[in-house]
Each structure stands twice: as C-alpha cells, then as structure tokens.
Amino acid sequence: MQDHSGADLIYGLEDRPAPAPAFFAALQHILASFVGVITPPLVIGAVLGLGEHLPYLISMALMVSGVGTFIQARRPFGIGAGMICLQGTSFAFLGAVLSAGLLVKSRGGSPEDILAMIFGVCFLGAFVQIFLSRFIAQLRKVITPLVTGIVITLIGVSLIKVGITDIGGGFKADDFGAPLNLALGGLVLMIIILLNRSRQPWIRLSAIIIGLAVGSLAAFFSGKLAPQPLPDLPLMSIPQPFKYGFAFDWTAFIPVALVYVISTIETVGDLTANSMISRRPIEGPEYVQRLRGGILGDGVACLIASVFNAFPNTTFAQNNGVIQMTGVASRYVGLYIGIILFCLGLFPLLGAVLQQIPKPVLGGATLIMFGSVAAAGIRILAQVKLDRRNMLVIAASFGVGLGINAQPELLHQMPQLVQNLFDSAITCGGITAIVLDLLLPRDDSRDSLPESLGQTHKA
Incomplete structure (x- = not known):
C-alpha cells in the first residue's frame, strides 16, 4: 500500500486491494448507482411506450455501464481517466432523447423506429464528446476552477433532491412522507455516519453496505419490504449491435449534440472531484491527461452504448461520494465494478433481485453521498x-x-x-x-x- 500520510484513504489510486475488500468496495458502488443506471430506461420506456423492450434495454444499460466503467479504470490506449469513474445512464439526456422519440412517435413510428432514431442520433452525437476530449487544454480556459466548483456543487445539490425523494418513498409514491419511510431512511443515514467515524478500516469500508443491509432487514420486519415473485425473464441477455436499426434526423440530433457538450462540462466537474478525493493533482499535466482520457472514455462509452442499444452514459457523480465514504480510491476496484455490472446485465434476474431494495433504504445511503458531492464542490470554491x-x-x-x-x-x-x-x-x-x-x-x-x-x- 502507498503512503497516504495526511490523506484519509484506506487504499490509494494505485493500490491493489485483496479480492475480498475490492469486491466489497465494488458492491457498494453498484448499490449506490444501480437505481440510477436503470431509471432512465424505465422513464423513457414508460413515456414512449416501449414496455415490451424494457427488460432488454435495462440489461443492455447495465452491461454497457460495466464495459464503460472497466475502460475508465483500465485506461487502455489512453482511453479513460484511470480512476473509479462509474459509467451509468445519463439523466441529462432524458429531455433530448424523449424529444427524439416523440418526434418519431408523432409520425406514426413503431417502438422499433423510435429506438432506431434515438440510438442513431446518440451514436453520431458521441463523436462530439470524443472531439471535445482532444481540446481539454483549450476547454480549461473556459472551465476554470471557479466554474468547476460551481458545477460540482450544483450537481450535488441537484442530486440531493433525488435522495430525499427516495427517503420519502419515491416519486409519486402513495405513502410518500410516511413516518415509516422517514424512519428507515434516517436509520440508514445514521448508521453510515456513525460507522464512517470508526478508526477500523473494515468498518469504514463496510459502512454503506451495512447501512443498506440493516435498513433492508428493518424494512422486512416492518412490512415495507415484501419480496416479490421474480419476473419471467430469459436466463441471459445477449448483446446485438443495432438490434433496432439505425436512423437519423437533424431535428432530433441538434439537441442531443448540445447535451453532449453540457455532459462534457459535468464530467470535468466529476473528474476534478474524483481527483481531489483520490488525492491526485487538480492542476498540471497529470490532471489534464486524466481529463482528456476521462472525457474520451465517456464518449467511447456513449458510442458503445448506442451500438448495443443503451442510452448515453456519463460519469456518475454519486460514486465520488462512495470513494469519500469508504476511503477506497483504488482504480482496480473499478475493474471489479465493471465486471459485476456486466454480469448483472448478462443475467437479468440478478438485477431484478436488487430492484426490490425499498427506496427509503436506498435514499438514506444516497442522500449522504450526494451531499458529499456538493461538499467537494464547496471545497474547490474555498480554494478560489x-x-x-x-x-x-x-x-x-x-x-x-x-x-x-x-x-x-x-x-x-x-x-x-x-x-x-x-x-x-x-x-x-x-x-x-x-x-x-x-x-x-x-x-x-x-x-x-x-x-x-x-x-x-x-x-
């Protein structure tokens, strides 16, 4: 293990944890991001009437997230930031993707036509982000530390709304704000806070997963968690390039292309926060190289997503909070995350089991992680x-x-x-x-x- 004198890390960026702690840390990242990865496909499917295709779209979202996360951590051929940059389906693209789908739907297009258009414009749009990754030095003249700190703080504050909504029971839940929901979320939140103050590395490392486990048990005994019969899904989901075809329309493309620019700005903020939490420089050649590789990794992940029928990906901000909570910044954990996510997509029944964790329980964990993202932004602003x-x-x-x-x-x-x-x-x-x-x-x-x-x- 490296010497992290003065740094509150159990495992640094280049440390190689043993398989057991690496798997444990990876599992906490997945629990923090799983709902975020599958929610955009659920929303898009519901609005555009893609119900019969949803199981496959969710599987592809998980598999592509795994591949993108693996690339970001492994950094092959300079593609990727070489950090734990969990790739997940981006919420930023929801409006533009739905607009493209509704455009096709208004013309009488079938669900397959809708998906062909969405994946076609997103495929070509990914080249916008790939192009921007080559000009990070010039972008840094525009995206200054002041702008970066503001964007990171806004990302965290915006995500806090998602966490607190989950604690209440979830968006439009019939029992939203019920005392039981608040009690479950508060229980998980307090467990994570208390365990993170421990001097024992294993306890800190386990804080999120212990919080979720205790919260799920409490939900079970209180009747909030009633295990549901698993849906009738195929044993395996096989990736098929452009399964729904390929279509293009400038009206649909321009908003998507602009969102790729905005997504790049968000990614700069997330990568800066990740570098800071991982105790790496946030100025100078190494930092610029990480930004260049990370944004290129985002673009390549989006390219892969479009080919294999998943919606655009981005670097998830909440996983910076997991790094801070657990003290594990090792990029080798990112390889475990990528493999596990890929397997979750390959075997859709595994994902169906994780979906049953009650939202108030997840909300208790995500709320503090989202708050950590906002705090990272404030910390950057404090240095300006x-x-x-x-x-x-x-x-x-x-x-x-x-x-x-x-x-x-x-x-x-x-x-x-x-x-x-x-x-x-x-x-x-x-x-x-x-x-x-x-x-x-x-x-x-x-x-x-x-x-x-x-x-x-x-x-």
Whole structure:
C-alpha cells in the first residue's frame, strides 16, 4: 500500500486491494448507482411506450455501464481517466432523447423506429464528446476552477433532491412522507455516519453496505419490504449491435449534440472531484491527461452504448461520494465494478433481485453521498480567491441554477428546444458561470487554485 500520510484513504489510486475488500468496495458502488443506471430506461420506456423492450434495454444499460466503467479504470490506449469513474445512464439526456422519440412517435413510428432514431442520433452525437476530449487544454480556459466548483456543487445539490425523494418513498409514491419511510431512511443515514467515524478500516469500508443491509432487514420486519415473485425473464441477455436499426434526423440530433457538450462540462466537474478525493493533482499535466482520457472514455462509452442499444452514459457523480465514504480510491476496484455490472446485465434476474431494495433504504445511503458531492464542490470554491467579482459569479450561477431547480415549470412556455436544453440546475447554472466568468473583467490575470492544492498527494 502507498503512503497516504495526511490523506484519509484506506487504499490509494494505485493500490491493489485483496479480492475480498475490492469486491466489497465494488458492491457498494453498484448499490449506490444501480437505481440510477436503470431509471432512465424505465422513464423513457414508460413515456414512449416501449414496455415490451424494457427488460432488454435495462440489461443492455447495465452491461454497457460495466464495459464503460472497466475502460475508465483500465485506461487502455489512453482511453479513460484511470480512476473509479462509474459509467451509468445519463439523466441529462432524458429531455433530448424523449424529444427524439416523440418526434418519431408523432409520425406514426413503431417502438422499433423510435429506438432506431434515438440510438442513431446518440451514436453520431458521441463523436462530439470524443472531439471535445482532444481540446481539454483549450476547454480549461473556459472551465476554470471557479466554474468547476460551481458545477460540482450544483450537481450535488441537484442530486440531493433525488435522495430525499427516495427517503420519502419515491416519486409519486402513495405513502410518500410516511413516518415509516422517514424512519428507515434516517436509520440508514445514521448508521453510515456513525460507522464512517470508526478508526477500523473494515468498518469504514463496510459502512454503506451495512447501512443498506440493516435498513433492508428493518424494512422486512416492518412490512415495507415484501419480496416479490421474480419476473419471467430469459436466463441471459445477449448483446446485438443495432438490434433496432439505425436512423437519423437533424431535428432530433441538434439537441442531443448540445447535451453532449453540457455532459462534457459535468464530467470535468466529476473528474476534478474524483481527483481531489483520490488525492491526485487538480492542476498540471497529470490532471489534464486524466481529463482528456476521462472525457474520451465517456464518449467511447456513449458510442458503445448506442451500438448495443443503451442510452448515453456519463460519469456518475454519486460514486465520488462512495470513494469519500469508504476511503477506497483504488482504480482496480473499478475493474471489479465493471465486471459485476456486466454480469448483472448478462443475467437479468440478478438485477431484478436488487430492484426490490425499498427506496427509503436506498435514499438514506444516497442522500449522504450526494451531499458529499456538493461538499467537494464547496471545497474547490474555498480554494478560489473569493473577491467581489467571483462572489458575483457564484451568486448569479447558484441563483439561476437553484432557481430553475426549485421552479422547473418556469420555462414551460418556451420552445421545446429551450426546455430540453435549460430545464436543469446544472445546465443553467453551469452556462451562467461560464458566460459570467468569461465576460466579467478579472482583478488578476487568471483564477487558479493554489499550487499546494495540486500537490496534495505525494506517492
């Protein structure tokens, strides 16, 4: 194990945990992200009437997430960040993907036609992100530490809403806010907090999975968790390239292409937070190389997703929270995550079992992890010179972003394209931060993080 003097890590980035702790850490990442990976296909399937194709789409989402995560950790041919960057189905693309599907549906297209169009425009759109990955040095002039800190904080704050909704029982749940739901979520939350204060590495490493296990047991004995009969699914799901065909339309493509640009900005924020939590530099050549490889990895994962009938992928922010909670930053854990996710997709019944964990139990775990993401953003902002100019950028960006988050119907009288692009806190707040950071005159020639912060990890 490397020397992590001064660093609160059990396993550093290049450490190789034994199989048992590596598997255990990987399982916690999967439990934190599983619902996030399968939820976008569920939402898209429900809105576009793709019910008969949903089991296959969910299996492909899990398999592609596994392949993308493996690539990010293994970093073959410079593709990937070489960190635990769990790839999962991106929520950012929901609006643009649904818009493309509804376009085909309005023309009388079948579910197969809808999927052919979605995967066709997403396939070509992935090249936008691949292209942007080659110009990270130029992008860094636009995506400054100030912008990055704002975007990471907005990502965390936006995700907190998902966690607290799950604690209540889930979106539109009949018993939303029931005392039992709140008690289960609170129980899991407190267990994770208390276990993370332990001096024993194994207890910290196990905090999330113990919290979920105890919460599930409590849910079972309280009647909240009633095991359901497993659905009648095939034993294995076999990947088939472009199973539904390939179609293209500029009207559907342009919003998707723009979301790929926005997704790249989000990924820069997530990779920066990951580097910081993993005690790697967040300035200099190594950092730029990780950004370049990580964004390229995102683009390649999206390319693979479109070929194998899954929706666009992105680097999940919540897994940075898992790294922080467990103290395990080893990229070799990412290889385990990739293999397990692939197997979950290959054998759909395994995924069906995990789906039965009650939402309040998952919410108790995800809430603190999402909060950790927001805290990572605040930590970056704390390293930026907080003069009057930068405080103005932060205030305006949070005001616009969190305002949209609090009142999502604000843009509903705008054209559909505007709604698709700007109906999230991350998009509006991030663009506001970029525009103001570029336009407002600086007191200094450049906002930058102190050199010492970029050298916090010494192998």
